[in-house]
Amino acid sequence: MLRLWRSSLNNVMLTLTGVCAVVTASALFLILGYxxxxxxxxxxxxxxxxLPLSPGDLGGGMANAxxxxxxxxALAALLGVPVGFISGVFLAEFSNKGMADFIRYTADLxxxxxxxxxxIFAWTIIVVPMRHFSAWAGGFALSLMVIPVTLRATEQFxxxxxxxxxxxxxxxxxxxxxxxxxxxxxxARTGVLTGIILGVARVSGETAPLLFTALNNQFxxxxxxxxxxxxxxxxxxxxxxxxxxxxxxxxxAGLVLLGLVLVAxxxxxxxxxxxxxxxxx
Amino acid sequence: xxxxxxxxxxxTVKTEPxxxxxxxxxxxxxxxxxxxxxxxxxxxxxxxxLHNISIEFPENQITALIGPSGCGKSTFLRTLNRINDTIRGxxxxxxxxxxxxxxxxxxxxxxxRRVGMVFQRPNPFPKSIFDNIAYGVRINGLARRSEIAEVxxxxxxxxxxxxxxxxxxxxxxxxxxxxxxxxxxxxxALAVDPEVLLLDEPCSALDPIATSKIEELLLAIKDxxxxxxxxxxxxxxxxxxxxxxxxxxxxxxxxxxxxxIFKTPAKKETEDYITGRFG
Amino acid sequence: MATVAxxxxxxxxSFFRNLRAxxxxxxxxxxxxxxxxxxxxxxxxxxxxxxxxxxxxxFGFAFLRTTTWDxxxxxxxxxxxxxxxxxxxxxxxxxxxxxxxGAAIFLSELAPPKTSNTLTFLVELLAAVPSVIFGLLAxxxxxxxxxxxxxxxxxxxxxxxPFFKGPTYGVGVLxxxxxxAVMMFPYIISISREALIQVPxxxxxxxxxxxxxxxxxxxxxxxxxxxxxxxxxxFLSLARALGETMAVTxxxxxxxxxSASILAPGYTIASVIANEFTEATGDMHLSALVELxxxxxxxxxxxxxxxxxxxxxxxxxxxxx
Numbered sequence: 001m002l003r004l005w006r007s008s009l010n011n012v013m014l015t016l017t018g019v020c021a022v023v024t025a026s027a028l029f030l031i032l033g034y035x036x037x038x039x040x041x042x043x044x045x046x047x048x049x050x051l052p053l054s055p056g057d058l059g060g061g062m063a064n065a066x067x068x069x070x071x072x073x074a075l076a077a078l079l080g081v082p083v084g085f086i087s088g089v090f091l092a093e094f095s096n097k098g099m100a101d102f103i104r105y106t107a108d109l110x111x112x113x114x115x116x117x118x119x120i121f122a123w124t125i126i127v128v129p130m131r132h133f134s135a136w137a138g139g140f141a142l143s144l145m146v147i148p149v150t151l152r153a154t155e156q157f158x159x160x161x162x163x164x165x166x167x168x169x170x171x172x173x174x175x176x177x178x179x180x181x182x183x184x185x186x187x188a189r190t191g192v193l194t195g196i197i198l199g200v201a202r203v204s205g206e207t208a209p210l211l212f213t214a215l216n217n218q219f220x221x222x223x224x225x226x227x228x229x230x231x232x233x234x235x236x237x238x239x240x241x242x243x244x245x246x247x248x249x250x251x252x253a254g255l256v257l258l259g260l261v262l263v264a265x266x267x268x269x270x271x272x273x274x275x276x277x278x279x280x281x
Numbered sequence: 282x283x284x285x286x287x288x289x290x291x292x293t294v295k296t297e298p299x300x301x302x303x304x305x306x307x308x309x310x311x312x313x314x315x316x317x318x319x320x321x322x323x324x325x326x327x328x329x330x331l332h333n334i335s336i337e338f339p340e341n342q343i344t345a346l347i348g349p350s351g352c353g354k355s356t357f358l359r360t361l362n363r364i365n366d367t368i369r370g371x372x373x374x375x376x377x378x379x380x381x382x383x384x385x386x387x388x389x390x391x392x393x394r395r396v397g398m399v400f401q402r403p404n405p406f407p408k409s410i411f412d413n414i415a416y417g418v419r420i421n422g423l424a425r426r427s428e429i430a431e432v433x434x435x436x437x438x439x440x441x442x443x444x445x446x447x448x449x450x451x452x453x454x455x456x457x458x459x460x461x462x463x464x465x466x467x468x469x470a471l472a473v474d475p476e477v478l479l480l481d482e483p484c485s486a487l488d489p490i491a492t493s494k495i496e497e498l499l500l501a502i503k504d505x506x507x508x509x510x511x512x513x514x515x516x517x518x519x520x521x522x523x524x525x526x527x528x529x530x531x532x533x534x535x536x537x538x539x540x541x542i543f544k545t546p547a548k549k550e551t552e553d554y555i556t557g558r559f560g
Numbered sequence: 561m562a563t564v565a566x567x568x569x570x571x572x573x574s575f576f577r578n579l580r581a582x583x584x585x586x587x588x589x590x591x592x593x594x595x596x597x598x599x600x601x602x603x604x605x606x607x608x609x610x611x612x613x614x615x616x617x618x619f620g621f622a623f624l625r626t627t628t629w630d631x632x633x634x635x636x637x638x639x640x641x642x643x644x645x646x647x648x649x650x651x652x653x654x655x656x657x658x659x660x661x662g663a664a665i666f667l668s669e670l671a672p673p674k675t676s677n678t679l680t681f682l683v684e685l686l687a688a689v690p691s692v693i694f695g696l697l698a699x700x701x702x703x704x705x706x707x708x709x710x711x712x713x714x715x716x717x718x719x720x721x722p723f724f725k726g727p728t729y730g731v732g733v734l735x736x737x738x739x740x741a742v743m744m745f746p747y748i749i750s751i752s753r754e755a756l757i758q759v760p761x762x763x764x765x766x767x768x769x770x771x772x773x774x775x776x777x778x779x780x781x782x783x784x785x786x787x788x789x790x791x792x793x794x795f796l797s798l799a800r801a802l803g804e805t806m807a808v809t810x811x812x813x814x815x816x817x818x819s820a821s822i823l824a825p826g827y828t829i830a831s832v833i834a835n836e837f838t839e840a841t842g843d844m845h846l847s848a849l850v851e852l853x854x855x856x857x858x859x860x861x862x863x864x865x866x867x868x869x870x871x872x873x874x875x876x877x878x879x880x881x
Contacts, residue, residue, distance in 0.1 A: 006776065010775040013775040013779070014666075014774060014775055017669075017670065018666050019662075020659045021662070023663075024686075024749060025679045027742050028683070029682075031693065031697055035693070082593075083597065086590050086593040090590030094587045102598075103597065106601050109601055109861065112799060113604065113803075114804075114860055116803070116805045116856075117803075117853045117854075118604075120849075120853045121603075121608065123837075125603070176583045176586070180586070205691070205692070206690065207805070208691075208806060211838070212837050236806060239695065239696050239699055239810065251700075254693050254696045258689060261688050262688065265688040369672070391771065392771075393769055393771040394770065398769035404762035404763055406766065406781055408784070416780065417770035420780070421770075466766070473771060
């Protein structure tokens with residue numbers, strides 16, 4: 001009797017865990033499916049080339065949001081990647097353990113700041129003195145999220161470079177910085193690059209930090225000094241609006257955004273896997 | 282004989298060993314073999330780890346399995362309680378008969394209660410000392426709740442650990458030393474009243490004092506249990522085992538009384554190993 | 561000068577002596593960049609504090625207890641938002657943890673390696689999905705589902721309790737919690753799976769050797785051994801959920817009221833900041849919002865710290881206890 005109970009419980013529980021795995025894994029498919037279905041219908045050439053029109057006027061698009069996102073994310077990468085990367089080099093190659101622990105802890109702290117709070121900070125530092133919203137502020141906010149990710153990836157992959165490689169360079173008479181620049185960093189480039197791609201992909205989907213930095217714009221923004229439209233913010237404003245047409249646009253934008261982010265993620269992971277396999281030889 | 286029914290424990294009926302089975306070249310065994318393996322092959326995927334092993338383990342005796350690293354002695358031991366079943370791609374053919382049934386085909390959880398195992402490194406659960414011992418008893422429903430404390434005490438006494446832990450049964454098992462943890466694992470295995478106890482190099486992670494304590498307790502419990510021990514320590518085999526089997530490259534080279542194996546081995550490979558000509 | 565040189569530790573002195581000019585410059589440059597990271601983080605905390613000053617001076621600790629949120633009369637209390645943030649996150653955990661740990665058990669113990677890796681990859685991709693996309697799906701797919709089917713069913717079954725009362729808006733605390741739960745899956749599953757994989761094989765085998773079924777061995781021996789890692793994953797997921805803005809804002813209903821019913825609309829800290837910041841009526845309003853941000857930041861720091869600590873402890877061998 002006990003045997004029967006135990007054996008049934010065994011089968012039931014093991015099956016349940018399988019169900020859990022299927023349910024959680026299928027969440028991704030559901031999301032993709034919805035976006036493909038609803039977004040695919042609304043995606044057309046206009047989407048990529050036209051500006052948004054007033055609700056009710058068909059034929060509008062989100063060209064400005066696409067360009068705007070590109071500008072803001074590029075700025076974020078330009079600001080954040082070098083800072084994160086070079087800091088990572090310091091942590092991995094030059095720093096002593098105490099300092100490294102402290103800096104790493106600080107970077108983790110920065111990483112854990114809620115994205116809306118990052119937005120508040122960027123607003124305080126950039127928007128208030130400038131007295132207007134801008135792509136500068138948005139780029140700055142996102143760069144704060146790029147820095148910790150890049151720093152961690154750089155440090156992680158640099159420290160994985162084997163001692164034998166470093167010593168080989170030093171033994172040939174290279175100075176420390178030369179050996180780092182010409183041997184160690186190239187050896188770690190796959191991992192570091194993947195980390196950077198993943199980090200940048202993540203911030204390209206962030207909305208909250210842009211809400212009061214780059215704000216939004218129904219038109220083109222000249223340069224970096226004006227409020228700038230971005231895909232995530234557009235999706236947000238259009239989704240919560242009461243207009244059918246704008247909802248369609250939101251789906252289309254969602255599909256484009258998710259597509260970009262997923263492609264970047266999958267590509268980065270594949271590159272990383274291939275790099276790791278090559279290193280194992 | 283197996284353990285006679287203890288008061289208060291719900292008992293599984295112990296079948297009498299089949300007296301018509303003759304035990305050929307090992308005259309010390311009083312009754313038929315407890316376990317008999319016939320033509321056992323074992324595969325890890327495509328690799329064959331055991332070749333045609335046939336061996337008999339007499340009841341209430343200690344049998345040692347010796348041989349160099351990788352010779353298959355542990356693999357063979359683990360087929361006896363089918364713990365290898367958990368390894369993906371593993372396959373076993375042949376027969377292992379205990380009390381008239383081929384254990385390779387019975388319900389595995391019941392088998393494992395009757396054939397217990399002690400592992401190379403002590404592996405107590407992250408629970409208290411008491412709960413570690415009680416675990417097997419509880420899940421197999423072997424005692425009423427009021428009797429579990431009794432069973433725990435009895436098992437700890439059999440494992441010669443009671444006096445050292447009786448005042449700290451609720452403490453974590455990890456608070457014990459390595460040797461104590463291993464005796465705990467032995468007590469845990471004994472708590473479910475196994476008929477056979479398999480020990481896979483149980484002392485290899487322990488110091489000499491802890492080792493001798495365990496060897497003493499093995500000799501003390503052998504009349505309640507059939508013991509099969511894998512060891513790479515030949516002196517240990519000589520000290521505790523009645524019978525010894527020598528494995529090499531997945532084959533059983535020689536199997537006989539320990540005295541004979543160590544003093545007058547029949548096969549050259551056995552002699553080479555005993556005298557240390559290869560590791 | 562001689563005394564200064566003596567106070568510098570010996571190792572540091574020889575360290576600098578061994579560096580050649582190029583190395584010293586490299587050290588300096590990389591150091592400056594790293595220092596800038598510390599600097600910007602410090603400034604962030606400072607600014608948060610500074611901009612909250614107004615509100616902190618005015619309300620003190622009562623800020624955390626008061627429920628009025630009245631921009632017109634400059635009366636601000638954080639309690640409804642703290643309540644909403646905590647309830648949605650905890651409820652989200654309550655949904656996510658059983659499913660996530662169950663999935664992690666399946667992926668680490670039962671699934672063949674290839675299946676396990678593929679499914680894990682798919683689940684981890686979920687972490688890359690932007691919050692606003694979750695919000696999009698929540699508004700158009702989840703909310704109607706809740707309004708038409710789930711909420712009415714819950715009211716029918718549990719309407720007698722105070723937790724399931726009220727009109728079926730579709731949006732609300734429960735809806736937001738469900739979205740959060742889905743967003744937490746990848747973190748719980750990924751980290752718990754790692755913790756379970758690291759449990760030594762002998763633990764499972766010890767239980768099996770005593771006659772345990774596969775489930776008993778997993779639940780009684782493997783999972784407890786990994787519990788620190790699993791709990792760590794819970795803390796980290798909680799920290800993320802608390803700071804989650806967009807998806808929650810889109811479905812929580814934006815009502816700064818505390819109610820027992822989880823079908824009612826609510827408000828979280830992140831949501832109110834997102835909604836009201838650009839239209840803040842005056843300095844006090846703004847300061848109160850920034851102070852909310854500070855509160856949120858502090859809570860997430862603590863949770864993240866605890867989570868990391870647990871994970872570090874599990875990384876040390878032999879510390880299941």
